[in-house]
Structures are given as C-alpha cells and as structure tokens.
Amino acid sequence: MDILKENWKDWNVESSIDLDIKMVFVKFWTGRVPDADVNLFLSRFCTILQPAIKPLDKFGIWYGVRKYKIRTKKNSSGETVQIPNTMALGPYNGKITYSGQIPRCYICQGVDHQIKDCPEIKCWRCGGLGHKAKDSRFSSVCSLCAAEGHGFFTCPQSYANRARSGTQLLCIFKNEIEQNRFR
C-alpha cells in the first residue's frame, strides 16, 4: 500500500521522471584516460544510458570532454545518489558537470566549505583520500572502484590491469552487454 502511495506522489510531481535523466560532462586535460575507467567510475553513481559522445572542436580535434546520457540512481533510503564533481584516476583529475549540480568541495565533496578549507588529505599520485603521495602504497580506498585495500594502479577493475590479464577481458564485454541492456 505504501508503495502505491509513493508512486502516486511521483506522478503528481511535474516531470519528475525526466529529472532522473541528465546529460553529464566529464572533462579531462589529457586523452590518456580510457573510456572503460570513466564508465566504471560513473556507473558507481548513475546508470549510463548511452556510450560517451566525444565532441570535437572546429578543427576536428577532441578536447577531452565526454558527454553521457545517464539516469540517476537511488540509494536504499530512496534518495538520489549524488554524482561527485570530480574523479581522480591516478594523477589525472577529471571535472564532472551536470544540470542541478550543488557546489561541493572538490576533494571531499562536502557542501559546507571550499577546497582551501578542506580537512581531508588527497594523494596526487593515486588520487585516493586520507594519505599523502609519499605514503601512497598505504592507499585505503581505491579512487576508481571504491574497494578497500588497493589503489588505482593496482585496481583489478582498471582497464590497464584488465587488458594485461587476457582472461579477464571477458569482464569488459560483460560490462558492455550490461550497459547495452539499458538502451
């Protein structure tokens, strides 16, 4: 019964369904970041509905922006999962922008302070939080897949590491098939 009520509430809010679909822009200053890693990172926070579009400038050169059509995810309490405004893949930092975005600290994603007042430490080597670059081997949480106990460079999910071990290439195809189902 509660579920029914919830549904009616949703229908009454104007275009609430459309608000779940967004265009998300991911900008890296380098072309060396594989699509698969950006896809994996984004998939933690939303459902990718279309593979990345890479707009070209007037000279026909790609300038590092990927454009995604996504559907927002809900957490177990029914709240919309917030997509962060930045993603770190090792030393490479990407900026994420989308409509309705709330200004957040680029390090810890807090809403009550700016980057210069952030109490969190960010490692410029692996992109992880909570340690400095000289302590990078002690990385606690992976910046790519959010698992504990390894960093970006040793992440078994990263494109580079999956490509290195041929047996796990199947996983890449499996992910792509799963993404295709949502189209």
Ligand SMILES: [Zn+2]
């Ligand atoms: Zn912060």
Ligand SMILES: [Zn+2]
């Ligand atoms: Zn580190």
Ligand SMILES: [Zn+2]
């Ligand atoms: Zn990982």
